[in-house]
Amino acid sequence: MALTGKTALVTGASRGIGRAVAERLAADGALVAVHYGRNDTAAKETVAAIENAGGQAFPVRAELGVEGDVDTLFEQLTAGLDGRGLDILVNNAAVIDYGDSIEAITPEAYEQVMAVNLRAPLFVTQRALPLLRDGGRIVNVSSGVTWFAQPEIVYAMSKGALNVFTRSLARTLGPRQITVNTVSPGITETDMNGWLQQPESAAGVAAITALGRHGQPDDIGDVIAFFASDEGRWVTGQVLEVNGGLWLGPNSR
Numbered sequence: 001m002a003l004t005g006k007t008a009l010v011t012g013a014s015r016g017i018g019r020a021v022a023e024r025l026a027a028d029g030a031l032v033a034v035h036y037g038r039n040d041t042a043a044k045e046t047v048a049a050i051e052n053a054g055g056q057a058f059p060v061r062a063e064l065g066v067e068g069d070v071d072t073l074f075e076q077l078t079a080g081l082d083g084r085g086l087d088i089l090v091n092n093a094a095v096i097d098y099g100d101s102i103e104a105i106t107p108e109a110y111e112q113v114m115a116v117n118l119r120a121p122l123f124v125t126q127r128a129l130p131l132l133r134d135g136g137r138i139v140n141v142s143s144g145v146t147w148f149a150q151p152e153i154v155y156a157m158s159k160g161a162l163n164v165f166t167r168s169l170a171r172t173l174g175p176r177q178i179t180v181n182t183v184s185p186g187i188t189e190t191d192m193n194g195w196l197q198q199p200e201s202a203a204g205v206a207a208i209t210a211l212g213r214h215g216q217p218d219d220i221g222d223v224i225a226f227f228a229s230d231e232g233r234w235v236t237g238q239v240l241e242v243n244g245g246l247w248l249g250p251n252s253r
C-alpha cells in the first residue's frame with residue numbers, strides 16, 4: 001500500500017491500459033479518479049472493480065477534444081478530491097484514426113487526433129499544476145510508433161510531440177520535485193487493437209517480440225506504477241519503451 005493517502009487522476013481509465021493503471025494505483029492505496037469520455041458502463045465497471053478489491057475510486061466523465069473539456073474534467077475532479085491535492089497524473093487517453101494516412105488525412109481528422117492526444121495532455125497538465133503537490137508524479141503514455149514507422153501519421157506525430165512535452169516539463173517541474181516521464185507501450189491487447197484478435201496477427205506480433213507475445217494492459221500498468229511510486233523518485237524526463245523487446249532484431253541466426 002505504498003500510495004496510501006495519495007490521489008491520482010488517470011485519463012482514459014475506463015478501458016484498456018488506463019483501466020489497468022487505475023486498478024494498480026488503487027491497489028497500491030491511492031484514491032483514483034477514473035476519467036473517461038463516453039463509455040459509462042466501462043467506467044462504472046472499473047470503479048466497481050477497484051471498490052470490490054478494497055480500493056477507492058470515483059468516475060470523471062469528460063470528453064476530451066471538445067469545447068470546455070478541461071473545465072468539465074476539473075469540475076468533477078475537484079469535487080471528487082474534496083479539498084485534497086493531486087499526487088499522480090497519468091495522461092493516458094488517446095485515439096487512433098486508422099484512416100489517418102498521408103493520402104487520406106483531412107484537416108478535421110488531424111485536429112481531432114491532436115486535440116485528444118496532445119492538446120488535452122498539455123492543458124490537463126496545466127490545469128493540474130496548482131493541485132499537484134510538490135514531489136508529485138506525471139506519466140505520459142506515448143507509443144512505440146515514435147520509433148517504428150506506421151501509416152497512421154498524425155497519431156505518430158502526436159506521440160512524438162508528447163515525448164518532447166515530457167522532457168520540457170520535467171525540466172520545468174524539477175524544482176518542485178515533480179517527476180515527469182513517458183511510458184511507451186508496444187503492441188498491447190486493448191480495444192484500440194481489435195486486429196490482435198486474429199490469431200495470425202497475434203502470431204505475427206509474437207514473432208517480432210523477444211519475449212514471444214504481445215502485451216497485456218497490466219504489463220504497462222505495473223511500469224507506470226513504478227514511475228508513480230517513491231521508488232521512481234530519481235527518474236525524470238525519460239521515455240521507457242515497455243514492449244517485451246519489440247523488433248530487437250531477427251529471432252533466428
Ligand SMILES: NC(=O)c1ccc[n+]([C@@H]2O[C@H](COP(=O)([O-])OP(=O)(O)OC[C@H]3O[C@@H](n4cnc5c(N)ncnc54)[C@H](OP(=O)(O)O)[C@@H]3O)[C@@H](O)[C@H]2O)c1
Nearest residue numbers: 012014015016017036037038039063064094143188190192
Ligand atoms: N493498445 C496499444 O497497443 C497501445 C500501444 C501504444 C500506445 N498506446 C497508448 O496507450 C494509451 C491507452 O490506449 P488503449 O489501447 O488502452 O486505448 P483504449 O482501449 O481504446 O481506451 C481508450 C481510453 O481513452 C478514453 N478516451 C478515448 N478518447 C477519449 C476522448 N475523446 N475523451 C475522453 N476519453 C477518451 C476511452 O474512454 P471511453 O471508454 O469513454 O471511450 C478509454 O478509457 C493511449 O495513449 C494509446 O495511444 C496503446
